[in-house]
Amino acid sequence: MANTLQQLEVESGNEFVSEDARRVAEQHRTVRERQKQALNLQRENILSQKTTHPARRTALEAALAQIEAQIQAMG
Numbered sequence: 001m002a003n004t005l006q007q008l009e010v011e012s013g014n015e016f017v018s019e020d021a022r023r024v025a026e027q028h029r030t031v032r033e034r035q036k037q038a039l040n041l042q043r044e045n046i047l048s049q050k051t052t053h054p055a056r057r058t059a060l061e062a063a064l065a066q067i068e069a070q071i072q073a074m075g
Contacts, residue, residue: 036074043067 046064051057 032074039067039071
């Protein structure tokens, strides 16, 4: 499937790309955008939490680091 997406990116200027290929590419883009939105919501939720408990704070910091790494990996 990744090969299909890479091929579509290469052929994006090609007017002969099939409608099915365009639809698949659009679906993948939509899924990635939704995943990114979900990660951003999780990030905002973590940032909004306030705690004085050291263990809880450490857990929140670790979760935030993981979410930010996932966001960066998505591009």
